[in-house]
Amino acid sequence: MLPCLSRKATSLRTYHVSLVCVRSIFFQNKLFKRPTLFTRSLKAMSGNEDNSLIEALRSSVKEQGDLVKKLKEEKADEIQIQQAVRELKHRKKLLEDKELSLDTRFTKFDRPKFEDFLKRRFFFAPAFEIYGGVAGLYDYGPSGCAIEANVLNLWRSHFVLEEQMLEIKSTQLTPHVVLKASGHVDRFTDYMVKDVKTGECYRADHLLKAVIEGIINNKNTSDEKKKECELVLAQLDDYDQPALSAKLKEYGAKFPGTNNDITEPAEFNLMFGTSIGPTGLLQGFLRPETAQGIFVNFKRLLDYNNGKLPFASAQIGGAFRNEISPRSGLLRVREFTLAEIEHFVDPSDKSHPKFENVENVQVTMLPGSYQMSGKPALNVTLKEAYDTNVINSTAVGYFIGRVHLFLCKIGVDPTRLRFRQHLANEMAHYACDCWDAEIKNSYGWIECVGIADRACYDLSVHTKSSGVKLVAQVDLPQPITVQVTEPVLNKAPIGKCFKKDAKQVTEYLTNLAETDINELENSLKEKGSYKINVEGQEYTITKDMVKEVKRYEKEVHVREVEPHVIEPSFGIGRIIYSLLEHNFHVREEDVQRTWLSLPALVAPVKCSVLPLSKNKEFDSFVKTLSSELNEYDISHRVDDSAGSIGRRYARTDEIGIPFGVTIDFDTVNKQPSTVTLRERNSMKQVRIPIDVLAKSVSDLVHGRRTWDNMVEEYGFFSGQESTK
DSSP, X not given: OOOOXXXXXXXXXXXXXXXXXXXXXXXXXXXXXXXXXXXXXXXXXXXXXXXXXXXXXXXXXXXXXXXXXXXXXXXXXXXXXXXXXXXXXXXXHHHHHHHHHTOHHHXXXXXXXXXXXXXXXXXXXXXXXXXXXXXXXXXXXXXXXXXXXXXXXXXXXXXXXXXXXXXXXXXXXXXXXXXXXXXXXXXXXXXXXXXXXXXXXXXHHHHHHHHHHXXXXXXXXXXXXXXXXXXXXXXGGGOOHHHHHHHHHHTTOOOTTTOOOBOOOEEEESSOEEEESTTSOEEEEEOSOSHHHHHTTHHHHHHHTTTOSSEEEEEEEEEEOOOSSOBTGGGBOSEEEEEEEEEEEOTTOOOOTTGGGTTTOEEEXXXXXXXXXXXXXXXXXXXXXXXXXXXSOHHHHHHHHHHHHHHHHTTOOGGGEEEEEOOGGGOOTTOSEEEEEEEEETTEEEEEEEEEEEETHHHHHHHHHHSOOOOXXXXXXXXXXXXXXXXXXXXXXXXXXXXXXXXXXHHHHHTOXXXXXXXXXXXXXXXXXXXXXXXXXXXXXXXXXXXXXXXXXXXXXXXXXXXXXXXXXXXXHHXXXXXXXXXXXXXXXXXXXXXXXXXXXXXSOSEEEEESSSOGGGHHHHHHHHHXXXXXXXXXXXXXXXXXXXXXXXXXXXXXXXXXXXXXHHHHHSSSXXXXXXXXXXXXXXXXXXXXXXXXXXXXXXXXXXXXXXXXXXXXXXXXXXXX
């Protein structure tokens, strides 16, 4: 996700890191002093200042990473570890921002001009704009809507069809019990404060962090006070509501921008709550992700796949998160489109049968060990990454490769794409390994796809909560004989005693492990009863409820497994924003002319049809061409407005239309009729027969033919011969 508030001293938005800042890395407090390394770094800076500074920052990250490892190995005090981790994050941020500042594509990009263009041409715009808009909500216009549809169609083709995935569409309304089981009810919560006068909201921990960092960076703050503040920051993630409230009061926190007083921190769930049905008794939420709809349908999906592992299910749909402070356009919003895949595998075999198809794909990777050591990202083939344990399974490696190929196919610049591994302290509660496909745009490195190994977390919690076993059976190479121990229940007295709770008591007893069954048997013999605890409720089992405990041998041909899940999750809005930024250009000969170099399959419209003028003789040709393009499913736009042909070309280039057809007087006067076909990127044209135009454009759009082939066959067009 996007970074939080940054330290003022680092001057992140001006992309300048001074020697004073580097010095502060080493001498901020006693825990992090390394005079020898700092002296070496200063000497290195006497040459090429930028490179030397980068190397000094890398060294500082490595040193801090080594310290974090050492403290963890020594099982040091948790607060001391948290302080060290926080300092490591700070040093990594310094390094990354300095690297970004050296990328001219990043520093010279005119974002205000770009975002004004997106709104002016209605790719997207703030929702309900005539009423002042609502933060974090955006409407897609014709071009934005078409691009999203094209990206999703390509996603389906690249993943769902290629991998024969099982696509579903689950409801966006989700009952409370489902998201309670998944952990979202408890973990999707932040504390917020309000401005007492304006009512504006702010995350309480972010506000406290900004206030504390302001104190630390104040040159008049004593060393003792700085040390105290560092301790507060180290414990910030562990503060509950009373602790946050006390610290905000202690440090005199005011609301940012207005300097008004703030309210007490209040718990705020990031999911949109609602009630289902007219009674209001069934509580629910708008889903924060699409994945849970797949997990709760696992049994049906497994049956659909004939009970076999591995298999993958996919879903595209809306998700909702009630962000406290949405910002950065499409990058942090309250309603967004997700495209998610859940690849279910046998936990003892996380290989992928098609890994060899991507093993030679070269990607940029930033492993956790490299981040801890301050090393730059490495370019490596996926086979090399797997062989050297950079990735721990070919299933994860396969999806990294497929994601890389997809993002490049839709127009993301591969030199601004990397896969960064999550460090242990930033891993989601359900993940045991995670790689983010991060795309560099004018906001920095932005997470756009998460590829997580969720282990068996989701299926296990839903099994526990629902009482329905979400498991699969895997064939054994040879049948084996196993010892079975099971209680034979007398359901009549269980039903009479526990009534509506009888089902969950029966399911609990049926699923007891062998050691628990032995304990049950002994307790019934010795005491005549046995106590169990189900969902926090205690029940007493008596002798009459258990007929006997059976023990016997059984030959089995399958083993029962709780599948693990590899999940690639795509934030479609973030991807679209990034690829638009990567493909936004200004014509060298005219800085006022902007254009998009989108791949033809992604472009909102594939072809423009431009009569040279409003001459009535052109009308029949326009109708014929439009009809033929429709037959080939080529989206096109007829522009017969006033203005020069050059101005109309510029308008079509601006929204990324890759091909333009011009009907001129040679089309009318010469037989067979011909038209000119213009290619957007080069602005060159060829003249081709009108009867092959629609097929030619279709071939160009779908990659069955290249523009160079067209030029080779027809030659460049130099000008029309007829003038009227």
